[in-house]
Amino acid sequence: MIEEKPGRDWTDLRGRLVELAINANIKIKYRSLSAQGYCLRFYDGTQVILVKEDDSIEEQAKTIAHEMGHLAHGHKWDISGPQPEQNEKEANIYGHDLLLILENVPGFVPTELLRAAHG
Ligand SMILES: [Zn+2]
Secondary structure (H helix, E strand, O other): OOOOOOOOOHHHHHHHHHHHHHHOOEEEEEEOOOOOEEEEEOOOOOEEEEEEOOOOHHHHHHHHHHHHHHHHHOOOOOOOOOOOHHHHHHHHHHHHHHHHHHHHOOOOOOHHHHHHHHO
């Protein structure tokens, strides 16, 4: 998962991630899950990120950033097993970068990432 940096305001980061997701037409739903999160893309284009509801806000923020990475990269969700290692790597890098951008550039909306999430 994403590397931890002490002193992060995870409540703020999660809020801004959710805002970004909404702008990218991604629905965030908090549910009782066995895993930390899932992302789904339906045939009508609807994108949903499911987040484990009883995780900490920090874990939820990391999960949302990571799952947005899967959607942005267009990774296919396979019910039969976990994502290939390469997909996990790409989602981790995306999530890591997204959190860094949100944290270090207040008010900046990363339109490139939004475009990626749309495509
Ligand atoms: Zn993943």
